Amino acid sequence: MKELHTGQLYWPTTRSDSRPYPALKEAATAQVAIIGGGMSGINCAYAFSTAGLDTLLVERGEIAEGSTSANTGMLQYCNDTMLCDLIDQIGKTNAQLFYKRCLQAVDELEQAAASLPVSVGFKRRSSLYFASTEQDLPKLRKEYEALREACLPVEFWTADEIAKHFPFKKPGAIITHGDAEVNPFHFVNTLADAAAKAGARLHEHTDIVRHEKLPDGRHRLHTSRGHTIDADYIVCAVGYEPEELRSKLVQSNMNRSYSIVTQPMPEPLLKQWHQQWLIWETARPYLYMRTTEEGRIIAGGLDEGIEQPVHSEEILRKRGEQLLDKIQSLFPDWPLAIEYRWNATFGESRDNLPFIGEDPALPGVYYSLGYGGNGTVYSMIGARTILGLLQGEYASHPLPFIGIRTSATS
Ligand SMILES: Cc1cc2nc3c(=O)[nH]c(=O)nc-3n(C[C@H](O)[C@H](O)[C@H](O)COP(=O)(O)OP(=O)(O)OC[C@H]3O[C@@H](n4cnc5c(N)ncnc54)[C@H](O)[C@@H]3O)c2cc1C
Numbered sequence: 001m002k003e004l005h006t007g008q009l010y011w012p013t014t015r016s017d018s019r020p021y022p023a024l025k026e027a028a029t030a031q032v033a034i035i036g037g038g039m040s041g042i043n044c045a046y047a048f049s050t051a052g053l054d055t056l057l058v059e060r061g062e063i064a065e066g067s068t069s070a071n072t073g074m075l076q077y078c079n080d081t082m083l084c085d086l087i088d089q090i091g092k093t094n095a096q097l098f099y100k101r102c103l104q105a106v107d108e109l110e111q112a113a114a115s116l117p118v119s120v121g122f123k124r125r126s127s128l129y130f131a132s133t134e135q136d137l138p139k140l141r142k143e144y145e146a147l148r149e150a151c152l153p154v155e156f157w158t159a160d161e162i163a164k165h166f167p168f169k170k171p172g173a174i175i176t177h178g179d180a181e182v183n184p185f186h187f188v189n190t191l192a193d194a195a196a197k198a199g200a201r202l203h204e205h206t207d208i209v210r211h212e213k214l215p216d217g218r219h220r221l222h223t224s225r226g227h228t229i230d231a232d233y234i235v236c237a238v239g240y241e242p243e244e245l246r247s248k249l250v251q252s253n254m255n256r257s258y259s260i261v262t263q264p265m266p267e268p269l270l271k272q273w274h275q276q277w278l279i280w281e282t283a284r285p286y287l288y289m290r291t292t293e294e295g296r297i298i299a300g301g302l303d304e305g306i307e308q309p310v311h312s313e314e315i316l317r318k319r320g321e322q323l324l325d326k327i328q329s330l331f332p333d334w335p336l337a338i339e340y341r342w343n344a345t346f347g348e349s350r351d352n353l354p355f356i357g358e359d360p361a362l363p364g365v366y367y368s369l370g371y372g373g374n375g376t377v378y379s380m381i382g383a384r385t386i387l388g389l390l391q392g393e394y395a396s397h398p399l400p401f402i403g404i405r406t407s408a409t410s
Helices: 039-050 083-091 090-116 132-149 161-165 184-198 313-330 377-390
Strands: 006-007 028-035 057-060 125-130 154-158 174-182 201-203 208-213 219-223 229-237 252-262 276-279 288-289 295-306 338-349 355-358 365-369
Touching: 006 288, 028 039, 028 219, 039 184, 039 365, 039 377, 083 132, 083 295, 090 174, 090 377, 132 174, 154 161, 184 201, 219 377, 252 313, 288 377, 295 313, 313 338, 313 365, 355 377, 365 377
Parallel strands: 028 057, 028 229, 057 201, 125 276, 229 365
Antiparallel strands: 006 338, 125 174, 154 174, 208 219, 219 229, 252 295, 252 338, 276 288, 288 295, 355 365
16 A cells, blocks of 8 residues: 655645545445545546446545545646657547547536536636746747647747736747646545435445456455455556556556645735636646635646655755745745645656556456546546446447556557
8 A cells, every 4th residue: 555645735624524435344246346536436436326337436545535635636638748749659640639538528527527516616727838948949839739730729829928917937838728627635525425426335444455357257356354346347546556456557657746835825916827827837847836716826846756755844845945936936026835735646657648448458347547647637538438438338449549558568
């Protein structure tokens, strides 16, 4: 079991009334058993139960307390790999298809959020993707042309246009329309309640320790307390711990990313941040930032190639200050102070695409592993794709390039 974050998280402080779900205390059966109660698992539970599938979900800890609670809640269709690079990687047709599918997933997340009885902080926002240096400008222009050719909703802003809308100067930026923000912790907990209402059985404090293939082709999961779950299909939405069920399953790199949240900013200052757009940049690792419903700034970055989140208060404080300096350089007159800071494990696949689909070695076992900076968008693609595959909607995977890649298949 991995430690996924250290420090003080912000999102769990915005919600005090999460409903507890009982641990599994007896043998159970289901059509689909989902392992993992984060963004990916709960999106599946909601999609499956509302589509009428007999669904059971188990979570080792509590709903949304894994990397979902450390997430910055930026929902963007542009990925860590620029479209112009993805075209070189998987071809123009597939790359454009993938980017368009990501934009559609933001719409699907909006529909899911709108179906909930309370607001979960979902708001459509545009994004400002600025060139970190003059040297990055030609690449940014190339990316703009690639996005435009794919008919995605984009603009290119010059340095003057940026300076008219923000208190900082940058050489140029792509503006993507159609992105969004959400409170990921509130969203996932509220969606879990909606899934339960639609008939999904949710069990917290239920740890799956073993999987067994039954002679009739079905699957049996064993919990650490000695109970079993028999299911036609298994969906592993286990986040950054896929090796627990089958070692060396996916090809991924584990890093850690730092995040901070400032105190709420006065309304007149927030007006200097054009329409509360999401902001990120071409540098790698990149700074990513947005505002919250309370007028705070939440920002992340300074990624390091180390899996284990940091325990040193001193390093956490130092990195927090570095992030704050980066924000301060963009908004020099703002009285910024850090109120929350944390460090979290962050998984990236080696080709920067998620892992969504059936295990090539275990028919009936599916994975929804949204590795990369767009994990929430991928979790929706995972839920809808796996539902379609279970319901026989497609003859084969609609986006085969995001299927399960192992050392054996690559
Ligand atoms: C600092 C940071 C910022 C991020 N910002 C963004 C962002 O702005 N936008 C975005 O889209 N994405 C972002 N992400 C990525 C996003 O957080 C993740 O992709 C997403 O939350 C993953 O959700 P998940 O459900 O796959 O994983 P998790 O939330 O980790 O859920 C997996 C769950 O599975 C459970 N589990 C694992 N093994 C077992 C087992 N054997 N039995 C029972 N339960 C088990 C775990 O306890 C865990 O709760 C960010 C990530 C980090 C770390």
